[in-house]
Amino acid sequence: MSNSSAEQVESHEGLRVYLKPRVLGMLFLGFSAGLPLLLVGGTFSAWLKDIGVELAAIGFLSWVGMAHSIKVLWAPFIDRAALPLLTRWFGRRRAWMLLAQCIIAAGLFGMAVTDPREHLQFVAFCAVLVAFGSATQDVAIDAYRVEAEAKHRQGAMAATYVTGYRVALLAAGAGALHLANMDSWTLAYGSMALLMGVGMITTLVIAEPEVQVTQGTYALEQRVQAYLASTVHQGWRRNLTAWFIGAMVCPFAEFFQRYGKVALLILAFIATFRISDIFMGVMANPFYLDLGFSKAEIANIAAAFGLGMTLLGAALGGLLVARYGIAPIMLLTAFMAPATNLTFAWLAFIGPETYGLVLAIIADNITGGLAISVFIAYLSSLTNTAYTATQYALFSSLMTLPGQFAAGFTGLLAANVGWVSFFVLTSFTGLPAIILAALLIKKAHPDKLRRPGID
Numbered sequence: 001m002s003n004s005s006a007e008q009v010e011s012h013e014g015l016r017v018y019l020k021p022r023v024l025g026m027l028f029l030g031f032s033a034g035l036p037l038l039l040v041g042g043t044f045s046a047w048l049k050d051i052g053v054e055l056a057a058i059g060f061l062s063w064v065g066m067a068h069s070i071k072v073l074w075a076p077f078i079d080r081a082a083l084p085l086l087t088r089w090f091g092r093r094r095a096w097m098l099l100a101q102c103i104i105a106a107g108l109f110g111m112a113v114t115d116p117r118e119h120l121q122f123v124a125f126c127a128v129l130v131a132f133g134s135a136t137q138d139v140a141i142d143a144y145r146v147e148a149e150a151k152h153r154q155g156a157m158a159a160t161y162v163t164g165y166r167v168a169l170l171a172a173g174a175g176a177l178h179l180a181n182m183d184s185w186t187l188a189y190g191s192m193a194l195l196m197g198v199g200m201i202t203t204l205v206i207a208e209p210e211v212q213v214t215q216g217t218y219a220l221e222q223r224v225q226a227y228l229a230s231t232v233h234q235g236w237r238r239n240l241t242a243w244f245i246g247a248m249v250c251p252f253a254e255f256f257q258r259y260g261k262v263a264l265l266i267l268a269f270i271a272t273f274r275i276s277d278i279f280m281g282v283m284a285n286p287f288y289l290d291l292g293f294s295k296a297e298i299a300n301i302a303a304a305f306g307l308g309m310t311l312l313g314a315a316l317g318g319l320l321v322a323r324y325g326i327a328p329i330m331l332l333t334a335f336m337a338p339a340t341n342l343t344f345a346w347l348a349f350i351g352p353e354t355y356g357l358v359l360a361i362i363a364d365n366i367t368g369g370l371a372i373s374v375f376i377a378y379l380s381s382l383t384n385t386a387y388t389a390t391q392y393a394l395f396s397s398l399m400t401l402p403g404q405f406a407a408g409f410t411g412l413l414a415a416n417v418g419w420v421s422f423f424v425l426t427s428f429t430g431l432p433a434i435i436l437a438a439l440l441i442k443k444a445h446p447d448k449l450r451r452p453g454i455d
Helices: 003-019 023-041 042-050 055-069 075-080 088-092 092-112 120-148 151-182 185-197 197-205 215-230 235-259 262-272 273-290 293-323 326-350 354-382 388-407 408-415 420-443
Strands: none
Touching: 003 023, 003 273, 003 293, 003 388, 023 042, 023 092, 023 120, 023 151, 023 185, 023 197, 042 075, 042 151, 042 185, 055 092, 055 120, 075 120, 075 388, 075 420, 088 092, 092 120, 092 197, 120 151, 120 354, 120 388, 151 185, 151 354, 185 197, 185 326, 197 408, 235 262, 235 388, 262 388, 262 420, 273 293, 273 326, 273 354, 273 388, 273 408, 273 420, 293 326, 326 420, 408 420
């Protein structure tokens, strides 16, 4: 679609963009992606603690969640490897999604029918299956989302995905805990295994996206073939070398070839954009409790009301990106994200006032929803459809890892400077993202980039 045609579509679609079949389908794929996360995370820990498993074992089992941080390691397989029969029947993206969903459901069912007090190792094995299946599903769904719609609809795709994802977190968190409280953990995890059917049915119903490989990508692959033709390696060694270069080297070489030195600027922006949000998220609940809010107030305002504000922000972000493009909303959220940290500094100053918490949650969560929508749309615009899974996995890992590492020191900072100063200082962590966003708009305007193979 040409830029002028895309702009005409943007100006007329409005809310109707959310009725597009593929945009609507992301609601259910988002649910499928979000469901397993807490079932091997917070809900899993609550189950183990509830039945008396030692804290040391619970701590070690939390490592299964690291699968999401290292998914970039096997994303090239999802880009390149064809699954027997499944790929032929369903296509490249749907085959991997369906396989991952089946693995998740099987793992959850195995956890449901096993008593951790008697067979903790088997439960741990099932949890590992769920975690790796979940990370694999994320890679496949991210690739599908990028390839299924043009750039101007990526904000709406992100908004519906986030909505489904957040609803799934609510089901796997509060929903599973209520089921366990009423009956048993077997019922809770068995019900969650059945709910994975939402993702399976959606995968079977949706259409495989059609993508094209650009001449530039063909030229890159041909250079690899020319190199292999001159190598002394033969047989399986040559085939393995060809696969490794094509799957592991070409996605990164293509990205740097396409953007040149600006690629480093792009990666730096991706690494810094969410740092202020991550800092806030790590310390949020300790801050609320330390300030004097009750657990009920935190649950009702920060969790339930906050979820509604996040979904509102995500939906608004999808509309704004479709109407005005990525660049202005990206720059707006780059300013707003650290600025909302100052509302928590104000809350720390006035104390445990309910109106203060409500206002802070409105500002922070609507901004967070906006940021998620525009950032997913931006990351989607950077990928080449020949390497979507690998490149997007790299971007999404880079998006969270620096902030997560640095957030480990936020407790020490808060303890030493106090809450007001803490939130003021963390707001300054957003300055690099603001500067980098402005530079990117000048040097590589997000709305003028063309995704190879789609736009």
